[in-house]
Amino acid sequence: MTPFLRILSAVVLGAITVFAQLQCPPLGPILPAPTNLDAIRALAQPLQTQLENKTLFDSSATALSIGLASIHDPTPLLSLHVTPTSYNQSGTHNVTGDTIYAIASVTKLFTALSILQLEGKINLADSVLKYVPRLAQLSPSHDPLLEPD
Incomplete structure (x- = not known):
């Protein structure tokens, strides 16, 4: 390959790489992230209460972790972790926010x-x-x- 073709190939490949990395906009309208955290907290609180009362699921055999966060607030809007009373001995014995689920x-x-x-x-x-x-x-x-x- 001649030096000219090598340079031309490098320029074309470089241009293709640059164009490929341009952001492709998503389909549909681009909506802003929700910022009314008080309204979200008002919805999250009854849900957390129901989950803490363990009436929505069998807490004796079900491990559960739910987290709800916002980019606008460093503290979680909802954070609940339930360790079942009956669990697999090879699994975790304490469900926390750091528990990894398979x-x-x-x-x-x-x-x-x-x-x-x-x-x-x-x-x-x-x-x-x-x-x-x-x-x-x-x-x-x-x-x-x-x-x-």
Whole structure:
């Protein structure tokens, strides 16, 4: 390759790199971050009270961490951590704000189910058996020996 082509290639690649790094605006309107923290705190407080009373979930078997923060306030708007009374011995024994949860790829499932619901392909109120009927055969009350071949 001639020196001219090397320089030209470097200039073109440099220009492509610069243009690729320009910020691409998001689709839709760009909304400012909420700044009315008092209103958010007013909503967060009853939620925290309900969660602390442990009436919304089984606190004997469920670890829970919820945090709500704002870029406009250094203190958390909501911070709640619950350690279940019955827990896996190999896991954590004290749930705190520093606890790391192993959620794997669960968020991908939430995204996929949300898209399917928006497209009208599923209804989250339906029984899972509507979509996976084979699960009925896997129930403890199902006896495969009584099933005809």
